[in-house]
Amino acid sequence: MTALPPIERRQESVPPARRRLAPEARRRQIVAAARAVMLRRGLAATSLRDIAREAEVSVGTVTYHFGGVDEILREVVTSESHGFYSRVVAEARAASDPRAGLRALMAPMFADSEPVREHWQIWADYWGAVGRRPEIAQTYAQQIRVWEDCCTELIEQGTAEGVFADVPARETAVKLAAYSDGVGMQRAQQVPGLSSEKALAWMLEFAGALLRCEI
Known part of the structure; x- marks a missing residue:
């Protein structure tokens, strides 16, 4: 009997968003994702869920780093x-x-x-x-x-x-x-x-x- 070749185990690469990032790097990633969504859909139609999906992170990760869409807009x-x-x-x-x-x-x-x-x-x-909402510009x-x-x-x-x-x-x-x-x-x-x-x-x-x- 001919021996079967060993099964090659493919190493799954970890998606960038799932890698552990320093807090500042994660914030920059979320801000870049928010910018892309805003350009594509407009601010009025942009939600935390949209931003999380674009950044390939959970909504919880977004809210851990930012208080909401207004704060992300300020950063953008x-x-x-x-x-x-x-x-x-x-x-x-x-x-x-x-x-x-x-x-x-x-x-x-x-x-x-x-x-x-x-x-x-x-x-x-x-x-x-x-x-x-003029208050979002004050800070x-x-x-x-x-x-x-x-x-x-x-x-x-x-x-x-x-x-x-x-x-x-x-x-x-x-x-x-x-x-x-x-x-x-x-x-x-x-x-x-x-x-x-x-x-x-x-x-x-x-x-x-x-x-x-x-x-």
């Missing part, structure tokens, strides 16, 4: 703000002069790319949630002001150098942020005729009017 938005703007801000601060810095700060916000479209989709959901409002902070610095620099008109820097930065949010949301809604190039041109035109200087 904070992470999005710092992740999206970190390179933009670094390039703006490294620019040769304040006007070039403002252009470097504004141009990437209206680029015709998937990351930019995703960014504005997340912000649209966030502002919609804040409009319904971390300053953490997402990365763009405004850099804009304020550039305006202060330009004013000190005599490049820009003498305007209140923080207030002007908030005006520019508000305008960019509006234009960005219009782009996210795919308003006909509002191209990436036109959105940036409007932004630079508005900044120039506020600072009384061609940007």
